Amino acid sequence: MDAFGMGLVAAMGALATVAGASEDIDSDIGSQSNPNSQVQLAAQVGNPHRIYNKAIAGEPPSNALWCTTAAIMAYVLIEGYHMPLLFAAAAGASLAALFDGVMSVSAYLGRNASQARFNQWIYLDILRYTTPSIMAHVWITSFCIVLISIIQVYVLTPHHPFPIPVIALVWGLTVGAIGSSVGDIHYGGEREFQWRLFGQGLNTMLSGQIVRKAEAGLRNSIDNAWFCAKFGGPCTGMGFGLTVFLDNWRTTVFDPLTQATAAIAMGIFFVIVMNLYNFYCELSARRKYGPYPGYKGDIAA
Amino acid sequence: MNFDANTIIYLLEIIIGGLLVGVGVHFVPVGGAPAAMAQATGIGTGTVQLAAGSGLTGLLSAGLMMHAMSLSPTFAQDGYSIWPILLTGAVGAMIMMDATMLTGSWIYAYAVGAPFASAKVNYDPITMFSQPPYVAPGTVGQGIPTICFVSGTIGAAMGGIGGAMIYFPLVLINHNPAMSAVFAIGIFFVDAVLASWNIQGTIEGFHDPKFKKWPKAFKACLVSTAILALVAVLITPLVGGV
Numbered sequence: 096m097d098a099f100g101m102g103l104v105a106a107m108g109a110l111a112t113v114a115g116a117s118e119d120i121d122s123d124i125g126s127q128s129n130p131n132s133q134v135q136l137a138a139q140v141g142n143p144h145r146i147y148n149k150a151i152a153g154e155p156p157s158n159a160l161w162c163t164t165a166a167i168m169a170y171v172l173i174e175g176y177h178m179p180l181l182f183a184a185a186a187g188a189s190l191a192a193l194f195d196g197v198m199s200v201s202a203y204l205g206r207n208a209s210q211a212r213f214n215q216w217i218y219l220d221i222l223r224y225t226t227p228s229i230m231a232h233v234w235i236t237s238f239c240i241v242l243i244s245i246i247q248v249y250v251l252t253p254h255h256p257f258p259i260p261v262i263a264l265v266w267g268l269t270v271g272a273i274g275s276s277v278g279d280i281h282y283g284g285e286r287e288f289q290w291r292l293f294g295q296g297l298n299t300m301l302s303g304q305i306v307r308k309a310e311a312g313l314r315n316s317i318d319n320a321w322f323c324a325k326f327g328g329p330c331t332g333m334g335f336g337l338t339v340f341l342d343n344w345r346t347t348v349f350d351p352l353t354q355a356t357a358a359i360a361m362g363i364f365f366v367i368v369m370n371l372y373n374f375y376c377e378l379s380a381r382r383k384y385g386p387y388p389g390y391k392g393d394i395a396a
Numbered sequence: 397m398n399f400d401a402n403t404i405i406y407l408l409e410i411i412i413g414g415l416l417v418g419v420g421v422h423f424v425p426v427g428g429a430p431a432a433m434a435q436a437t438g439i440g441t442g443t444v445q446l447a448a449g450s451g452l453t454g455l456l457s458a459g460l461m462m463h464a465m466s467l468s469p470t471f472a473q474d475g476y477s478i479w480p481i482l483l484t485g486a487v488g489a490m491i492m493m494d495a496t497m498l499t500g501s502w503i504y505a506y507a508v509g510a511p512f513a514s515a516k517v518n519y520d521p522i523t524m525f526s527q528p529p530y531v532a533p534g535t536v537g538q539g540i541p542t543i544c545f546v547s548g549t550i551g552a553a554m555g556g557i558g559g560a561m562i563y564f565p566l567v568l569i570n571h572n573p574a575m576s577a578v579f580a581i582g583i584f585f586v587d588a589v590l591a592s593w594n595i596q597g598t599i600e601g602f603h604d605p606k607f608k609k610w611p612k613a614f615k616a617c618l619v620s621t622a623i624l625a626l627v628a629v630l631i632t633p634l635v636g637g638v
Contacts, residue, residue: 129432129440155445256463256573257456264581265452269492272449275441277499284434284508293509296434298534326507334499338492342457351464355480362487366549369494373501373545374523377512380505380539386529394518396529
């Protein structure tokens with residue numbers, strides 16, 4: 096274990112936390128992934144809205160695409176033109192953001208145009224000021240992930256054998272999977288249905304009845320980003336940051352060659368701790384919210 | 397490379413890895429889009445994407461471990477040892493899956509405000525907590541109860557071992573980590589998608605009645621992985637390795 100390696104792992108954890116948070120907020124602004132089903136359904140059940148609607152692909156494949164695009168450009172600039180690492184990462188991220196902008200615009204126009212029969216309009220002002228925010232968040236995500244890949248391949252010892260684009264592909268898939276499993280709950284379960292009864296799951300009858308009014312005026316996607324940046328984004332960042340940090344910490348503190356058993360045992364210890372923590376969360380949620388008041392079955396709570 | 401006894405061992409390793417991925421996906425508690433709206437138990441995303449996210453994180457750890465072994469001064473005599481590679485792949489995948497489920501649980505418990513409950517069993521087999529009184533009407537459970545969390549951890553471990561087991565022989569064949577990783581990712585996705593069709597997209601874990609359908613996915617994965625393994629093993633001598 097050396098101090099430099101530990102510092103690098105800490106930096107990777109911090110970059111991963113930022114990448115996770117910005118990935119989730121990007122998907123919340125664009126209503127990508129799971130909550131998109133409700134945004135899509137809203138107009139069909141008579142609730143036209145001013146919320147951005149892009150579902151380019153599931154979050155993991157689309158983020159894998161942005162991160163790999165950025166990483167390929169960075170790889171070419173580093174290996175072919177000997178550019179500085181930071182500049183190469185920034186240039187790659189800009190290319191990824193441009194790709195995302197093109198696909199977001201076509202997704203928004205295509206989806207809303209196909210819902211014209213449900214009285215859903217295409218709002219050009221929404222398109223104009225929401226698309227740059229989406230692109231900016233994609234830029235942050237891909238920049239951070241390309242930097243993590245660069246650290247793993249060029250700086251951290253032992254150097255990772257995979258090239259930068261393959262590592263960026265895997266981390267992009269992972270950050271998308273975490274954003275889709277963690278951050279989406281805050282947007283889909285909480286922000287879209289704020290007037291349901293608190294302390295229970297969401298009744299299927301409410302599907303499509305999303306909140307369309309904001310704290311002031313009509314709600315748009317920037318309002319959703321403001322709300323989700325308070326908890327959903329940081330939680331996603333924490334999930335991805337924990338993954339990157341804990342996984343690399345154990346192979347940096349313990350030499351993977353001579354202390355492989357200790358590295359594996361440390362990983363299993365983390366897993367057990369997380370299992371126990373989830374049990375604590377379950378216990379506290381059951382105690383706090385209690386059983387459903389109208390329950391008529393014969394199984395005691 | 398000649399087609400010898402080693403080749404058959406490589407083929408078998410890739411096939412076993414694919415089967416582990418296929419069966420492991422059945423353990424991962426995924427509820428799809430309804431789970432993201434607190435309408436169903438499990439993690440609110442697609443089966444394949446979550447399994448791939450965790451399995452491939454394990455693949456990164458396994459790749460690093462295998463590379464570290466090759467740097468050893470005694471590597472020429474010792475060669476690779478498969479167990480640390482497989483186990484580190486499993487641990488990497490478990491860490492990713494558990495971090496995801498744990499942070500998801502924070503949002504269920506402290507933001508959406510839903511008690512964790514499974515709609516498939518009356519009592520959680522591990523904690524013995526009663527489930528139906530906590531299931532709100534119009535939903536099929538919410539959150540990630542302990543049984544689902546444990547099941548997800550097991551599934552991630554199987555996915556991680558499977559991914560590493562596909563990657564390990566490929567590196568021995570073509571000596572190119574990047575190409576092996578991409579091939580392993582491809583085989584991983586094929587098996588995860590087959591298993592996902594078998595459970596129709598959502599499952600709660602090994603306590604779910606749908607879990608009993610795993611032999612069908614097992615057979616499908618066996619056939620598909622056998623074909624892919626043959627291609628993976630033969631493509632290097634046919635096309636030429638690096």
